[in-house]
Amino acid sequence: MRLDKYITQVSELSRSQVKKALKAELITLNGEIVKDPALHISPEDLVELDGEALSQPGPRYFMLNKPQGYICATNDGEHPTVLDLLDEINKDKLQIAGRLDIDTTGLVLITDDGQWNHKVTSPRHHCPKTYYACLAHDLAENAEDKLAEGLMLDGETKRTKPATLERLFTNEVKLTISEGKYHQVKRMFAALGNRVTELHRESVGGIVLDEDLEPSEYRPLTDTEINSIQ
Structure with a gap:
C-alpha cells in the first residue's frame, strides 16, 4: 500500500495534509525520515507521525x-x-x-x-442471505411449497430450513435462505430437478450490496450496516 494512503486510513489527515507533513519531515518509516508519498509499505513497517506510531485502527x-x-x-x-x-x-x-x-x-x-x-x-444466528439465481429450466409450479417445507439435499440427514422464493421470470428467481451449507443454493435447485447457471448474492442480513460498486470494488461498511448484524 502507498504510504500516503495508509496514513489517511489510520489518521485524520487528508492526502494534502500528508504531503505537507512529509515535506515538513514529520513522518518516519522504520526510524528514517521519508518524503515520498508513493512509497510502498508492508505490514511489518513502522510509520510514525511526529514521533507517534500510526497503526491500523480496528476492527475493520x-x-x-x-x-x-x-x-x-x-x-x-x-x-x-x-x-x-x-x-x-x-x-x-x-x-x-x-x-x-x-x-x-x-x-x-x-x-x-x-x-x-x-x-x-x-x-444459530439465522442470518438471512438473498441470492439472484438464473436456472437452466423453468421452475416447477410447486417450488415455493417445497422450499417452505425444507428440502432433503443429497448427502444430508436433515431437511433444509424454510426458504422463501420470489419469481422474477420463469427461470429467474430471488431465493432467501438462513443457512450456509456447502453449495447450498445450487444443491437446493438440484433437489428441485433444476440447475443453476448464474448465481449472485445480493444481501446478507440487513446489508445490501452497494449498487455503485463495480465487480472487484469494495468499500468500508457504514455503522448502520455493521450494527444491523445482531
Whole structure:
C-alpha cells in the first residue's frame, strides 16, 4: 500500500495534509525520515507521525462485489482470492464472513472482528442471505411449497430450513435462505430437478450490496450496516 494512503486510513489527515507533513519531515518509516508519498509499505513497517506510531485502527468491516474467478480464502496456490482485491494493510488479519463459490458473484463481507464474523456465519444466528439465481429450466409450479417445507439435499440427514422464493421470470428467481451449507443454493435447485447457471448474492442480513460498486470494488461498511448484524 502507498504510504500516503495508509496514513489517511489510520489518521485524520487528508492526502494534502500528508504531503505537507512529509515535506515538513514529520513522518518516519522504520526510524528514517521519508518524503515520498508513493512509497510502498508492508505490514511489518513502522510509520510514525511526529514521533507517534500510526497503526491500523480496528476492527475493520468491508463489503466487496466479488467477480467470477476469485475464491473466498485467505490464500490459494491455484486461484486468486478475494483478499487480493483489497488494498489494505495487515490483510493477513482479515477474515471472510460467509463464502461464495468461485463462479458465484456478489456480496462478500470481510472483517477482522471474529465475534461479528461468527454472527454472520453461525447457523444459530439465522442470518438471512438473498441470492439472484438464473436456472437452466423453468421452475416447477410447486417450488415455493417445497422450499417452505425444507428440502432433503443429497448427502444430508436433515431437511433444509424454510426458504422463501420470489419469481422474477420463469427461470429467474430471488431465493432467501438462513443457512450456509456447502453449495447450498445450487444443491437446493438440484433437489428441485433444476440447475443453476448464474448465481449472485445480493444481501446478507440487513446489508445490501452497494449498487455503485463495480465487480472487484469494495468499500468500508457504514455503522448502520455493521450494527444491523445482531
